[in-house]
Amino acid sequence: MRPVLSPEEMRAVEAAAMTSGRVTGAELMLRAGAGVVAAVEGRWSALAAGGGRAVVLAGRGNNGGDGYVIARLLREKGWSVAIHALGEPATKDAAAMREDWGAPVLELEALDGAALDGAELVVDALFGTGLTRPLAPAVSGALRLAQEAGVRLVAVDILSGLSAETGQVLSEAPFVERPADLTVTFQAPKLGHVLTPGARLTGPLEVVDIGLGAWLGEALEGWQVVQLTGPGGAQDKVQGHKYDHGHALVFAGGVGRGGAGRLAARSALRIGAGAVTLAPTPGALQENAAALDAVMLRAVAGVEAAEALLEDSRLNALCLGPGCGVARAAEILPVLARSGRALVLDADALTALAEEPARLGDAGPRSVLTPHPGEFARLFPDLGEALKAGRSKLEVTREAAARIGAVVLLKGPDTVIAAPDGRAAINDAGGQGAVPWLATAGAGDVLAGFVTGLLARGWPPFEAAAHATWLHTACARSFGPGLIAEDLAEELPKVLRRLASGESA
Numbered sequence: 352m353r354p355v356l357s358p359e360e361m362r363a364v365e366a367a368a369m370t371s372g373r374v375t376g377a378e379l380m381l382r383a384g385a386g387v388v389a390a391v392e393g394r395w396s397a398l399a400a401g402g403g404r405a406v407v408l409a410g411r412g413n414n415g416g417d418g419y420v421i422a423r424l425l426r427e428k429g430w431s432v433a434i435h436a437l438g439e440p441a442t443k444d445a446a447a448m449r450e451d452w453g454a455p456v457l458e459l460e461a462l463d464g465a466a467l468d469g470a471e472l473v474v475d476a477l478f479g480t481g482l483t484r485p486l487a488p489a490v491s492g493a494l495r496l497a498q499e500a501g502v503r504l505v506a507v508d509i510l511s512g513l514s515a516e517t518g519q520v521l522s523e524a525p526f527v528e529r530p531a532d533l534t535v536t537f538q539a540p541k542l543g544h545v546l547t548p549g550a551r552l553t554g555p556l557e558v559v560d561i562g563l564g565a566w567l568g569e570a571l572e573g574w575q576v577v578q579l580t581g582p583g584g585a586q587d588k589v590q591g592h593k594y595d596h597g598h599a600l601v602f603a604g605g606v607g608r609g610g611a612g613r614l615a616a617r618s619a620l621r622i623g624a625g626a627v628t629l630a631p632t633p634g635a636l637q638e639n640a641a642a643l644d645a646v647m648l649r650a651v652a653g654v655e656a657a658e659a660l661l662e663d664s665r666l667n668a669l670c671l672g673p674g675c676g677v678a679r680a681a682e683i684l685p686v687l688a689r690s691g692r693a694l695v696l697d698a699d700a701l702t703a704l705a706e707e708p709a710r711l712g713d714a715g716p717r718s719v720l721t722p723h724p725g726e727f728a729r730l731f732p733d734l735g736e737a738l739k740a741g742r743s744k745l746e747v748t749r750e751a752a753a754r755i756g757a758v759v760l761l762k763g764p765d766t767v768i769a770a771p772d773g774r775a776a777i778n779d780a781g782g783q784g785a786v787p788w789l790a791t792a793g794a795g796d797v798l799a800g801f802v803t804g805l806l807a808r809g810w811p812p813f814e815a816a817a818h819a820t821w822l823h824t825a826c827a828r829s830f831g832p833g834l835i836a837e838d839l840a841e842e843l844p845k846v847l848r849r850l851a852s853g854e855s856a
């Protein structure tokens with residue numbers, strides 16, 4: 352796990368550092384520029400010898416200021432460097448760096464194919480965390496030329512055109528969706544690096560320490576967003592009886608509709624719930640019995656049977672939705688909500704909730720809702736619209752969680768998990784660690800089962816949702832292409848074994 356900052360938080364960190372008097376903006380800019388050059392040399396050792404041709408695209412703000420530093424450092428290493436700038440520097444520090452460059456600067460409009468011909472490196476220092484409006488066509492046009500020339504493209508802080516806040520593309524003209532060959536950011540990743548499409552367009556990301564570590568914690572007391580980069584807690588089961596690890600109850604549907612529930616149930620068992628019971632309709636008991644061994648079975652016809660079953664206080668985590676049927680989910684949901692147990696609501700349970708929005712608050716603080724974007728938009732139509740209109744996925748998920756007082760896990764290549772208190776985690780599976788083969792039928796049922804299993808083991812809802820999400824992608828990554836949902840839970844032991852031995856998952 353590592354912190355992910357909004358542009359505003361990054362500015363607060365920078366301001367705290369400068370207010371302390373221990374570092375100046377110019378010093379930070381010099382460190383940033385030097386960090387980019389070192390990252391380029393580290394990534395492409397052939398470039399470390401210098402002597403190549405580089406084109407630096409510089410904006411008018413401090414991102415451009417970093418560009419002037421990079422240009423000067425490359426020149427000192429024997430590179431031939433041309434700078435194409437959007438205009439005169441508009442900040443004091445950037446102007447000072449332009450001064451230190453001391454050589455002519457070309458206009459951005461003068462960038463053409465000839466200027467890029469034979470170049471080994473294009474440095475994009477047009478806009479960084481300050482981008483708030485769509486790129487003008489002249490700017491995206493210059494970027495497009497560089498992207499289409501096939502020259503190595505290094506983005507300073509963030510690819511220009513990406514919002515560091517939302518990860519959305521901000522551009523008036525169509526934007527070439529070619530990922531940067533390297534993005535070098537400072538001190539900590541920004542939201543725009545982990546939310547899609549930013550995660551994909553960022554390309555490989557390097558985070559350079561520019562000496563702001565001391566102020567990170569101090570300035571960000573309310574800072575609560577993390578990127579899931581590893582397991583979210585200890586894996587080990589402590590010694591004990593099976594019921595010391597909880598007993599999960601997964602509701603399933605009627606005849607011929609048991610697959611999703613079985614996947615969820617098996618996944619809950621694999622992730623370590625001490626016992627798991629599947630509860631289909633009485634008519635579907637036989638077919639489920641034929642397909643299950645370690646997972647136990649109890650038929651539940653409706654409300655009364657559910658209530659009777661929940662008298663068993665060992666059943667401590669419930670899962671409603673996968674393959675359950677909307678009518679059945681709607682009928683049983685109030686019983687489960689009243690029970691106060693930890694509760695995962697997925698699939699048909701979410702559809703049932705969307706049909707009766709007044710019940711959204713019933714879920715309760717120990718619940719986790721796991722919608723995909725379509726379900727999310729049905730549950731929270733205004734937030735779904737806001738998302739479509741470019742509002743941050745992080746913010747809408749947080750708002751949804753705060754509204755209903757439960758954890759919301761909004762799926763996608765950039766799954767966002769938000770707690771009602773504002774904590775949030777982003778699982779970036781859309782960028783470098785992309786696992787496209789995870790988009791397969793039943794994968795969501797497995798995720799619901801993983802969350803349920805961790806809840807049964809006593810994990811708090813936010814941590815359970817975050818950790819399950821991370822393990823889910825780790826399983827997909829470990830299995831690789833050809834994956835079907837059945838493979839996910841079967842891959843889990845291998846992933847857990849690797850984690851236990853300290854290897855990466």
Ligand SMILES: NC(=O)C1=CN([C@@H]2O[C@H](COP(=O)(O)OP(=O)(O)OC[C@H]3O[C@@H](n4cnc5c(N)ncnc54)[C@H](O)[C@@H]3O)[C@@H](O)[C@H]2O)[C@@H](O)CC1
Nearest residue numbers: 365380383412413414478479480481482483484485486508
């Ligand atoms: N925050 C920090 O601690 C550090 C920041 N540094 C650099 O400074 C950058 C941020 O600099 P700035 O805040 O000056 O912002 P930028 O250089 O990203 O943008 C410059 C200005 O352009 C304007 N603008 C926004 N969208 C526009 C558009 N579509 N067309 C035209 N103008 C637009 C904004 O007013 C913005 O302030 C970072 O990305 C990073 O590269 C580094 O120098 C080192 C330290």
Ligand SMILES: [K+]
Nearest residue numbers: 475478509511
């Ligand atoms: K940039």
